[in-house]
Amino acid sequence: MVQPSPFDRLIQDATQLANRDPVAAFARLDELYGKSLTESDVLALGAFAVHLGTAALGRFAETAAFQKRLLTHPTVTEGSATARSLWRGLAVVQRCAGDQAGADEAVAKGVSNDSERCRLAIMGAQTLSARAKHGEAIKELQRATELVARLPPNDEIVGQTAAIATNLARLAESQLRASRDLLVAAAEAGVAAWSRAPDWRGRHKALYHQGNAYLMAADPTRALNVVQAMMELEDAHDAGPAERFHTAALACRCQVVRGQVKIAAGALEACRDFAKRVVGEGAKPVQASLEGLERFVEQGRRAAKG
Numbered sequence: 348m349v350q351p352s353p354f355d356r357l358i359q360d361a362t363q364l365a366n367r368d369p370v371a372a373f374a375r376l377d378e379l380y381g382k383s384l385t386e387s388d389v390l391a392l393g394a395f396a397v398h399l400g401t402a403a404l405g406r407f408a409e410t411a412a413f414q415k416r417l418l419t420h421p422t423v424t425e426g427s428a429t430a431r432s433l434w435r436g437l438a439v440v441q442r443c444a445g446d447q448a449g450a451d452e453a454v455a456k457g458v459s460n461d462s463e464r465c466r467l468a469i470m471g472a473q474t475l476s477a478r479a480k481h482g483e484a485i486k487e488l489q490r491a492t493e494l495v496a497r498l499p500p501n502d503e504i505v506g507q508t509a510a511i512a513t514n515l516a517r518l519a520e521s522q523l524r525a526s527r528d529l530l531v532a533a534a535e536a537g538v539a540a541w542s543r544a545p546d547w548r549g550r551h552k553a554l555y556h557q558g559n560a561y562l563m564a565a566d567p568t569r570a571l572n573v574v575q576a577m578m579e580l581e582d583a584h585d586a587g588p589a590e591r592f593h594t595a596a597l598a599c600r601c602q603v604v605r606g607q608v609k610i611a612a613g614a615l616e617a618c619r620d621f622a623k624r625v626v627g628e629g630a631k632p633v634q635a636s637l638e639g640l641e642r643f644v645e646q647g648r649r650a651a652k653g
Contacts, residue, residue: 354382358391365395369403376413386422386429393417397436402477407444411437431457435467439474442483462502465494469508476515488512527564534560547584551577558597567601574598589629592621596640603647615644 351359357379365372379392393414400410414437417423423430434457441450458464472487495508534557541553558573577594580586599614618637625633 352382352384352388354379354384354388357382358395362395365399365403369399373399373404373406373409380413380416380420383420384422386427389417389420389422390429390432393433393436397439397474401440401443402474405443405478407440407446411440411444411449414440431459431463433457435463435470438467439471442471443474443478443480461494461497462504465491465498465508466504468494469504469511473511473515476518484515488515530560531557531564547580548590551580551586551590554580555593555597558601562597562601562604565604567604570597570601574601588621588624589633592618592625592633592636595621596636599640600643603644606647606651608644608648608651611644611647615640 357375361372361375361379364375376392376396379395383389383392396410396413396417400406400413414433418430418433418437423433434453436457438450438453438457441447441453454467458467468487468491472484472491475481475484475487491508491512495505498505534553537553538550538557541550544550554573554577558570558577561567561570561573574594574597577590577597581590581594595614595617599611599618602608602611602614618640622630622633622637
């Protein structure tokens with residue numbers, strides 16, 4: 348039975364500590380460096396430092412400095428696979444820090460083929476997502492999607508890309524459910540509050556947000572119930588074309604989501620009619636909403652045709 352080396356034992360302890368106290372674990376990097384004797388030790392330490400210092404703590408400058416220190420480790424040869432891995436890790440740190448020039452330099456030294464480009468993209472997506480830089484993470488995922496399609500099935504990064512992408516999807520799903528529930532709860536609280544106020548337009552707007560929340564939560568039937576309440580409120584207060592436009596627009600989107608394209612087309616015509624009658628400073632935002640609604644209906648029509 349192979350006994351773990353002092354480095355192996357230390358990094359296992361540091362990994363467990365990172366789950367409880369990431370700051371304390373980060374403070375042990377120097378100790379880990381002193382125990383690293385092989386290239387595999389350096390690779391493991393570099394990956395640990397980047398994940399801990401960048402994704403968990405956001406200590407970009409210190410993590411970048413440590414990664415550069417690893418590049419001078421006695422076991423690391425310039426241009427080797429280990430060196431390129433360390434440079435890729437540094438590129439991820441620099442991107443998260445917003446240092447594009449530093450990231451570009453690291454990429455030039457750490458990437459030599461599509462496999463390594465894919466590895467950088469998927470690792471970047473994982474770290475950027477952990478830092479809540481979702482827009483940048485999406486770009487890296489799209490880059491990984493293009494690259495992995497060109498790689499042979501037995502390339503190691505193919506399986507790693509699949510695993511990381513699946514984990515990110517699961518995380519996004521849980522966040523989406525939580526955000527959806529928060530959205531619905533907030534919209535319902537808004538309606539409850541506005542129902543106590545004399546301003547019917549405030550209540551109308553709150554109802555619109557509630558209906559939109561239900562629609563975004565994939566519950567168009569409840570959203571249509573809100574549409575009915577909005578229409579009743581409009582009738583009771585002789586509402587103008589702007590209020591009626593937003594109600595019809597919500598109904599239109601609901602019918603598109605339900606797959607009722609013909610009914611949605613009728614609601615769209617009503618929206619166009621209401622939009623023509625909106626004047627003054629409200630006309631421009633209504634027109635912009637109408638254009639977006641027209642695109643939404645057209646997308647629904649295409650989807651219905653298959």
